[in-house]
Amino acid sequence: MFKKVICSALVLFSIATMDAQVKTPPTSSKSKIEEVVGLTNITIDYSRPSMRGRSVFGDLVPYGRMWRTGANMNTTVTFADDVTIAGKELKKGKYALYTIPKATSWEVIFYSDTNNWGLPEKFDESKVALRTDVKSVSSDRKYETFTIALNNVDIDGVDMELIWEKTIVPIHIGVPSEKLALASIEQTFSGPKAVDYYAASQYYFLINKELSKALKWIDAAIEKEGASAPFYFTRLKSQIQAKMGDKKGAIETAKKSLEMAEKANNLDYIKMNKDAILEWSI
Numbered sequence: 001m002f003k004k005v006i007c008s009a010l011v012l013f014s015i016a017t018m019d020a021q022v023k024t025p026p027t028s029s030k031s032k033i034e035e036v037v038g039l040t041n042i043t044i045d046y047s048r049p050s051m052r053g054r055s056v057f058g059d060l061v062p063y064g065r066m067w068r069t070g071a072n073m074n075t076t077v078t079f080a081d082d083v084t085i086a087g088k089e090l091k092k093g094k095y096a097l098y099t100i101p102k103a104t105s106w107e108v109i110f111y112s113d114t115n116n117w118g119l120p121e122k123f124d125e126s127k128v129a130l131r132t133d134v135k136s137v138s139s140d141r142k143y144e145t146f147t148i149a150l151n152n153v154d155i156d157g158v159d160m161e162l163i164w165e166k167t168i169v170p171i172h173i174g175v176p177s178e179k180l181a182l183a184s185i186e187q188t189f190s191g192p193k194a195v196d197y198y199a200a201s202q203y204y205f206l207i208n209k210e211l212s213k214a215l216k217w218i219d220a221a222i223e224k225e226g227a228s229a230p231f232y233f234t235r236l237k238s239q240i241q242a243k244m245g246d247k248k249g250a251i252e253t254a255k256k257s258l259e260m261a262e263k264a265n266n267l268d269y270i271k272m273n274k275d276a277i278l279e280w281s282i
Contacts (some may be wrong), residue, residue, distance in 0.1 A: 091129065
C-alpha cells in the first residue's frame with residue numbers, strides 16, 4: 001500500500017512538472033525601437049550583447065568579418081516607405097542588418113532574408129538590398145552594452161547610430177517627407193478644409209517652398225473660418241509675409257493675431273506676436 005502511494009505521488013509530481021520551464025534572464029536583452037521620422041515609420045528589433053570585461057572590436061567582433069550586428073536572431077530594420085541609406089535608395093520593407101566592421105569605416109548591409117539566427121548559413125548575394133560604407137567615430141565614453149539609437153531627427157531624416165565599446169557608427173537615413181506631404185496635400189485639396197489649407201501653408205513655410213502659394217493657402221484658411229479664424233492662423237500669415245519681405249504687412253497681421261491672442265488669454269502667442277512686431281519694426 002505504501003509503495004502504491006509513493007508511486008502515485010511520483011506520477012502526480014511528474015505530471016505537474018511536465019509543463020514547467022526554467023526561466024533565467026537572457027545574456028543579451030531584447031530591445032525594440034519605433035519612431036516616426038517625418039511621415040515615415042521606422043522600427044528596429046535587436047538583441048543587446050554586453051562587453052563583460054571583453055575587448056570588442058578587433059577581438060570579440062573581428063575586423064573584416066561579417067557581424068550579425070547584435071545577438072541571437074537577426075537585427076531587423078523595417079521602413080514603412082522607400083528611404084535612402086547614406087544617399088543610396090532602399091525600397092520600403094523589413095531587412096536584416098549585417099555589418100563588416102573595420103578600423104575606421106564599416107560596411108553596412110541590408111539583407112532581405114530576416115529569419116536567421118545570426119548570420120545566414122549560406123549568404124546569398126542576390127538577397128542584398130543595399131550595401132554601403134560609412135565612417136566610424138571614436139567616443140571618449142565607453143558603452144558597456146551594444147546600442148542602436150535614432151538621433152539627430154528632423155523632418156527629412158535621422159542618424160541610426162550603432163554604438164558599442166568606444167565606437168559609434170552613424171548611418172544616415174533619408175525619408176521622403178516632402179514627397180509624401182505634397183501627395184497628401186494634392187489629394188486632400190480635392191475638398192480641403194480650413195485646417196488643410198493651414199497645414200499645407202505651414203509646411204511650405206517650414207521648408208521655404210513657394211511662399212506665395214503658402215500665403216494664398218493661409219488666406220484661404222482664414223477666409224473659410226471667417227470671424228472664428230484662430231490667432232495662430234494669422235500668426236502664420238504674418239510669418240510668411242515677413243519671410244517674403246513684406247514687413248509692413250507682417251506687422252499689421254501680427255497686431256491682429258496679438259489682439260486675438262489677448263482675447264483668448266494665450267500668453268505664448270501674446271509674447272510671440274509682441275516679439276515679432278518688435279523685430280520687424282527695426
